[in-house]
Amino acid sequence: MTDVLGWRCKFGVFGPSTNTIVQPDFDDMRPRGVTNHYSRIFTPNANAVSNESFRASAEVIASNVLEAVRSVMTCAPDYLVMGMSATRGLQSFATNACSAGPGPIPPSRARTRCAPN
Template sequence: MLAAMLTAGTIRTKWGVIIPSTNIMVEHDFAALCPYGVTFHAGRAYIASPSMATDADAKTLLDEMDQGFSTALRDVLTAKPDRIIIAMSAEVMRRGVQGGQDFVDDIAQQAGLPVTTGPEAVIAALHRIGATRIGVLTPYQPESDALTRDYFEASGFEVRQVAGLRCTSATDIAEVTPDRIVAALRELDRCGADALVQVGSNLNAVALAAQAERWLDTPTISMNTATVWHALRQSGITDQRGDAGPLLRDF
């Protein structure tokens, strides 16, 4: 049985996933969400200074990810993936819509592969559920929150509110408690949005977002769930499941 499970024919698609070296949630979330036969393989962009205590610190962190990106991409390409996934939300959004697209196009050219990003996936998800007014939950400091707002507004959405958790380091993002995330979502739900969006791939929010439709009147989209959903559909995989929220259940 085990030998049959491990034959090459059971691999439906392989993804190379670029993440910050400080990230612990992407691999956890992808493992929980991906259907059988979808494999993912992480390349880590090195971060020497994980502090996000100030806007200047946050910019230094993102600049370090830029410097480590090529090595992470080089490494993950040795697994011969079918697609590259950039699981770094702020790294794309800080460039703006056109700058983010240029960044993605350059990576696609370097890799010779299609590329999926978290922000692109969230936008696709919002269009799919028909939302135009959004509230956004982030782990960021004010400057990154402003860039996040600009990105979604330039993508055609009315951003009713951005709630930043003001995490002081990249590793602290994964330590935000469920109670704090729930409280932030409940507060954000008062802004009159059609949908709530959680960005920041190291925030432990996949399960909470999936459960949120039970205690909020507003659809809630976790970036990691949206990324897996979008990459699956882009890969021609239409598997659905009922325990991961409306995207993977209904679309």
Template sequence: MTNVVGPRAVFGVIVPSTNTVVEHDYWRAGLPGVAYRAGSMYIPDPVMADDRDFTALLGQIRASIDTAVRDVLTAEPDRMVMGMSAETFWGGVAGNAAFEQRLRDRTGLPVTTGAGSCRAALRALGCRRIAVFSPYQPVADVEVGRFFTEAGFDVAAITGLRCPTAMAIARVTPERIRDTVTALDAPDVDAIVQVGTNLSFVAQADRLESELGKPVVAINAATLWHALREHGITDRVEGAGRLLREY
């Protein structure tokens, strides 16, 4: 439900308790009349140094998401936005659809997820062959690749940065990201896609698009774009990539 600070929309945003980037990226977009209420999923053990650790981290997310959603609903938002991405890719296209349906059933609200937003963004941009990078371990990158393949995209490559903890994701330097994107880029790749919402990339993606001459999709830009456009808000945003600027 709209209010004085969010007369156009109030979005409920679900983030891990370790995440410092999603809310920063959304507020930085500077959309007048759009407000955000974050709900935090408690992550007591943020280690994700290998596949076993990452799977355990996902278990913590699954155990705490209902409480985070409960808390956000007290602000009476107009839409639920998932400011976390790995769980939204799990199980491929069917897994994402089931996850979104569970949230719609739980909240009675429209839902934006990272996986669904990236799919919609790539379709809007007219991209088919993509290269992807993440902060994840291999077990999660397999699920990311599965989702995009089942969604009809040709995945040329996936690079995982193998961050050792959930907090370390926000400490990845722009230099390391640039090196990763440079290694992934190729003449036959239509777009570079980044997943992992605690990875600070929106502004850098905007700059890299100009350099590479092709879309570079940051997941936080994709989820914000999807939430806005699905809600009928068509404002164009500068400095956050072609998607929010032109579509």
């Protein structure tokens, strides 16, 4: 069944719960027929003032990524977007986590549905 509002494309977007930029940016850029569906990776609002505190914060985020991905995958998005910086190590984790959802989206279907009219 075609989504009523997201008939062109549905984005599943996830990022840290402390991020206040990605959701408004995606909403501002959203064209007609595209919907954004958000999921938050829980993380305490910690200051990364050293390599150790940054690493500790990244580990908390990494341990909570899978739950955020599972949650947003229930709406069957055409694309999954990780909205955060400094994620080199988390990118492969998130990619693997996507396979835990309802399954990959065939690229040809996603390109067709999201292409401009």
